[in-house]
Amino acid sequence: MKITRVTSHVLQYDLPEELGYSQQFYAKRSAHLVEVETDAGITGWGECFGPGNVALANKGIVEKVIQPMILGDDALDRDVIWHKVYNLLRDHGQKGMPLQALSGVDIALWDIAGKVAGLPLHKLIGGAHRRQVQVYGYGMMLKRESVDEHVARFRAEAAEIMDKGFVAAKMKSGLGPKEDVRLCEAVAKGVDGRGKFMVDANHCYTTSDAFYVGRALDDLGAYWFEEPVAPEDLDGYRELRAGLKVNISGGEAEFNRWGWRQILENRGLDIAQPEVCAMGGVSEYLRVLTLCHAHFTPVINHVWGSAIAVAVNLQLLAAMPPLPGGLNPWEPMLEFDTTDNKFRDALLVEPLHIQEEVYENGGFVTIPDRPGLGVEPDRGFIAKYEVD
Ligand SMILES: [Mg+2]
Missing domain, CATH: 3.30.390.10 (Enolase-like, N-terminal domain)
Incomplete structure (x- = not known):
């Protein structure tokens, strides 16, 4: 062929x-x-x-x-x-x-x-370890507004994400360490113990500023602190992981098995977040997943983009072995962007309906079992939005 x-x-x-x-x-x-x-x-x-x-x-x-x-x-x-x-x-x-x-x-x-x-892709890999996967919602993006407006909006958005049925909520930070701690407190209040919350800094802090925000996250019981420092700052990651209670996550800006070998051997991540659409596709993701598991580092895929990216990640999450396993094992989650995204919601001939499933199934979405990625893009939709 x-x-x-x-x-x-x-x-x-x-x-x-x-x-x-x-x-x-x-x-x-x-x-x-x-x-x-x-x-x-x-x-x-x-x-x-x-x-x-x-x-x-x-x-x-x-x-x-x-x-x-x-x-x-x-x-x-x-x-x-x-x-x-x-x-x-x-x-x-x-x-x-x-x-x-x-x-x-x-x-x-x-x-x-x-x-x-x-x-389906999960059968090619070796089968589904789970038929459903829990979904977390990310939102709470930065806008050109005051700190007080951010605080009020982040609290309201966090509550909304939980109302929609997501099992956890993830916020952005980046106004400055002191201001960001106020945002984290607002999100903790918005979530109000109904699920976990996470903070994504997109590598904006120095190590000392990351410690300042991270200590507040320790007190607030945040689940993870994502990309606190620059991906190249391996020492910073290792020091933060050793010094904070909150899980340190990252890796969306890392590529292939050789890049991942380095950040895993550095012992700076509690949770690895490989991005399959960036780090080398499914072939390389599977090798990096094995490498993460060889280091006993749990994996929660980074997900960003259209329905194609969501579909491939659903398949990969189904095929992820439980590590270390048990009656009530640690489980991965699907990352889901709650902001406006037509390329996820309207691209497919048959939409994925994730938001509806999350709302109706207590935060879980079922793994599709049609062949391949299990999705078919609408060519008319593509033609309407294509640029060159
Ligand atoms: Mg991120």
Whole structure:
């Protein structure tokens, strides 16, 4: 089954309101879908992490760099293709955009493999360790408003996320350490003991500022403190993990097994958050998952993007072995963005209906069992939002 074409579709629309995290504000939602066609008429879909102009640059890598390397290759040889592309791109980037671009292609090849076998992705990996997975809601983004307005809004949004049935709520931080502690207190009040809450700093703190916020999180009983310091600051991660009670999480900005080996051996993470659409696709995710489990580091996938990204993560979460296992084992969660996202809610011919399931099933969503990723994008929708 030969690969006949690899196409990137970059989608974009103006958000109803600007949203922010500790690094920037953004006014557009974008998604980068990858379509791999074969001479058997079977098409696979994948997604590359990276918004806006990064998506447009990654489209160039997918179509102009990777496509010529793999045209005519057997679409079922996904591991052979992964290593061929990685080895040919090694001299030009072992992390970052080449890996983001490869991720979308690899995910599409796994979708094809599932469709050929007539099996969902979790069956190709080895079966479902769980039929349902619990879902946490993230929201509470930064806006151009005062600290007091942030505090009031974060408390209200945290309560709303719990009202919608999510098992936990995750907030952004980034106004400054003192202001951020006020935001954390507001979210703790909004959640009001109904579930866990987490804080995502998107690596905006120095180690000492991260200790300041982290001590407040210890007192408030937060579940995790995500990307407190820059991903390159391995010493900072290790010191924070040793010095704080709150779980230190991170890894969404790390790539492939060699990058992950380093951050796992550094012992700076309580919870690993690999991003399958960035770090090398399903093929590399499975290797990194094994590496995390070899270090007894639990994994909660980072999820960002369209319904394709959500679908692939649902499959991977189903196939994640319990570690260490037990009658009442530690369980992963699906990350779910509660802000406006048409590319998740309206992209598919048959939508995933996650919000409805979460509300009706006490915070759980059922793993789809259609072949491959189990989803089919609506081409009319793609045409309407595609930019180039
Ligand atoms: Mg994050």
